[in-house]
Amino acid sequence: METIRRQLSQKIVGKRLSGKEIIGVRRRAKLLIIDFKDGSSLIFHLKLTGQLIFNGEPSRHTRKVFNFKDGSCLVFNDLRKFGWYKIVKKSKIIENEFGPEPLKMDFETFKSILEKRPKAKIKPLLMEQKMIAGIGNIYSDEILFASGVRPFRQAKTLNKAEIKKIFQNIKKILEKAIKLKGSSVEHYLDACGKKGNYVKCHKVYRQKKCSICDSKITRMKINGRSAHFCPKCQK
DNA sequence: AGCCCATCCTGTCCGC
DNA sequence: TGCGGACAGGATGGGC
Numbered sequence: 001m002e003t004i005r006r007q008l009s010q011k012i013v014g015k016r017l018s019g020k021e022i023i024g025v026r027r028r029a030k031l032l033i034i035d036f037k038d039g040s041s042l043i044f045h046l047k048l049t050g051q052l053i054f055n056g057e058p059s060r061h062t063r064k065v066f067n068f069k070d071g072s073c074l075v076f077n078d079l080r081k082f083g084w085y086k087i088v089k090k091s092k093i094i095e096n097e098f099g100p101e102p103l104k105m106d107f108e109t110f111k112s113i114l115e116k117r118p119k120a121k122i123k124p125l126l127m128e129q130k131m132i133a134g135i136g137n138i139y140s141d142e143i144l145f146a147s148g149v150r151p152f153r154q155a156k157t158l159n160k161a162e163i164k165k166i167f168q169n170i171k172k173i174l175e176k177a178i179k180l181k182g183s184s185v186e187h188y189l190d191a192c193g194k195k196g197n198y199v200k201c202h203k204v205y206r207q208k209k210c211s212i213c214d215s216k217i218t219r220m221k222i223n224g225r226s227a228h229f230c231p232k233c234q235k
Numbered sequence: 236a237g238c239c240c241a242t243c244c245t246g247t248c249c250g251c
Numbered sequence: 252t253g254c255g256g257a258c259a260g261g262a263t264g265g266g267c
Contacts, residue, residue, distance in 0.1 A: 001260090047262075049246090082244065119236070119237070121238095124237090124238095136261075137261085138260055185259085186247090187260080
């Protein structure tokens with residue numbers, strides 16, 4: 001998402017769509033927000049299979065093509081049709097429904113989130129958008145592997161060192177994933193129509209063996225989502 | 236609060 | 252080859 005935002009920002013700021021000038025492309029949680037000069041915004045949620053490709057070729061999964069005045073376009077594809085877009089006069093109301101952005105979050109804030117939800121399992125808690133914005137299924141697994149913490153541990157059982165590690169790895173993993181332009185497991189493509197490279201760095205998500213100890217990676221459902229962890233490296 | 240389930244859709248993969 | 256079931260970067264709403 002952040003990769004798509006950065007690329008789109010470079011490509012479409014200054015262009016005109018239906019007579020309105022684009023002045024910025026922002027991201028809040030997993031929402032992509034295109035701001036217009038008149039104060040309105042075009043908001044996207046790509047869910048699991050959405051793609052936004054600048055000057056892409058329309059396919060049978062194309063839901064909408066946004067044509068800019070200069071002849072370029074933005075193609076919105078979505079195989080499963082879970083994604084959506086809408087134009088809003090003020091985007092602030094929607095943006096306020098989310099917790100802090102992980103890369104801007106300080107340690108005290110993170111600690112207080114865990115204290116607010118002592119009984120929640122750590123993986124679903126990391127993915128809860130109202131608590132922390134923008135962490136999804138892949139990165140929650142990878143963050144917890146890097147931190148040596150099993151995904152079903154309740155927040156209250158984490159010791160100070162574990163909390164610190166998780167906090168640091170949230171930043172580390174997300175920053176590296178952004179640097180490598182995201183993770184393409186199935187449908188993800190960036191705004192240039194290219195796959196992300198972070199998938200090569202996945203240590204547990206859809207992996208068979210642990211890269212550290214060679215143990216078989218455990219896969220289980222936690223609150224309805226697939227979770228992956230190493231039974232030896234994660235406690 | 237926290238978990239479970241169904242739901243929104245289309246597609247792939249795996250086992251029989 | 253066909254068929255059934257599981258599963259899929261997400262999120263919501265209802266029920267217990």
